[in-house]
Amino acid sequence: xxxxxxxxxxxxxxxxxxxxxxxxxxxxxxxxxxxxxxxxxxxxxxxxxxxxxxxxxxxxxxxxxxxxxxxxxxxxxxxxxxxxxxxxxxxxxxxxxxxxxxxxxxxxxxxxxxxxxxxxxxxxxxxxxxxxxxxxxxxxxxxxxxxxxxxxxxxxxxxxxxxxxxxxxxxxxxxxxxxxxxxxxxxxxxxxxxxxxxxxxxxxxxxxxxxxxxxxxxxxxxxxxxxxxxxxxxxxxxxxxxxxxxxxxxxxxxxxxxxxxxxxxxxxxxxxxxxxxxxxxxxxxxxxxxxxxxxxxxxxxxxxxxxxxxxxxxx
Numbered sequence: 001x002x003x004x005x006x007x008x009x010x011x012x013x014x015x016x017x018x019x020x021x022x023x024x025x026x027x028x029x030x031x032x033x034x035x036x037x038x039x040x041x042x043x044x045x046x047x048x049x050x051x052x053x054x055x056x057x058x059x060x061x062x063x064x065x066x067x068x069x070x071x072x073x074x075x076x077x078x079x080x081x082x083x084x085x086x087x088x089x090x091x092x093x094x095x096x097x098x099x100x101x102x103x104x105x106x107x108x109x110x111x112x113x114x115x116x117x118x119x120x121x122x123x124x125x126x127x128x129x130x131x132x133x134x135x136x137x138x139x140x141x142x143x144x145x146x147x148x149x150x151x152x153x154x155x156x157x158x159x160x161x162x163x164x165x166x167x168x169x170x171x172x173x174x175x176x177x178x179x180x181x182x183x184x185x186x187x188x189x190x191x192x193x194x195x196x197x198x199x200x201x202x203x204x205x206x207x208x209x210x211x212x213x214x215x216x217x218x219x220x221x222x223x224x225x226x227x228x229x230x231x232x233x234x235x236x237x238x239x240x241x242x243x244x245x246x247x248x249x250x251x252x253x254x255x256x257x258x259x260x261x262x263x264x265x266x267x268x269x270x271x272x273x274x275x276x277x278x279x280x281x282x283x284x285x286x287x288x289x290x291x292x293x294x295x296x297x298x299x300x301x302x303x304x305x306x307x308x309x310x311x312x313x314x315x
Contacts, residue, residue, distance in 0.1 A: 003033075009023075010099070138287070
């Protein structure tokens with residue numbers, strides 16, 4: 001799916017971001033892809049005048065900006081050297097602006113097929129800032145986003161950076177969005193000869209359950225049966241892949257994360273819905289929580305990703 005592609009790895013030079021870079025290098029080498037390492041300098045973090053307990057002159061601000069730019073350039077060059085030493089074609093990019101906007105904008109300009117991003121920054125406030133950036137990139141980027149936490153169950157070998165994907169979890173709500181994201185999960189399983197787990201979580205409506213316990217139980221059984229049939233239909237088109245189907249009842253994101261905790265799942269491939277509106281509030285909110293909580297990397301795919309790829313292939 002990502003053969004001869006372009007992969008973008010944003011970095012704030014934190015431990016978490018450097019950990020994510022390992023994935024970028026490993027995947028770029030696996031897919032003969034070009035790696036782009038990006039650092040965004042946010043000018044809003046510094047301003048002249050008083051406030052926040054300090055005062056800084058315009059001259060001091062210019063000196064600080066020059067120093068930070070020089071340090072960022074040196075760090076980026078060092079990271080590019082690491083990637084090249086691992087046999088990966090790599091470039092670095094230093095831009096200014098709002099981090100999440102510039103990450104997505106740069107990915108679009110470079111025609112990147114994948115963004116690999118750490119979900120946490122350093123600690124304290126930095127962690128909140130970079131963590132929030134990652135979540136917004138997942139929500140708004142049209143291309144797939146691989147979210148990486150540390151520590152977690154990983155599929156990159158620490159020694160030689162080899163990629164080992166043995167089991168992929170694909171949760172589905174049977175929507176059009178999920179249907180469009182399935183090819184990514186299937187392709188990864190074919191490439192790495194991995195097992196694909198097709199999962200649906202039925203969430204029971206809670207409407208005066210004390211008055212209708214028997215009818216609610218019947219509804220639950222019917223929902224589970226329909227989900228089982230739906231997963232079976234999906235599996236019929238994946239005869240060349242080892243698959244397992246799983247229906248659970250509960251809160252979707254909790255059941256997805258629980259399954260990851262209970263098994264040796266290497267990767268969750270998760271469809272995520274539109275940028276705003278009701279579609280985001282439904283399955284989109286599930287994606288947000290899974291990205292934040294699952295103890296393995298999560299590949300989020302929005303419908304636009306598959307649309308743009310199909311357009312390029314047909315063009």
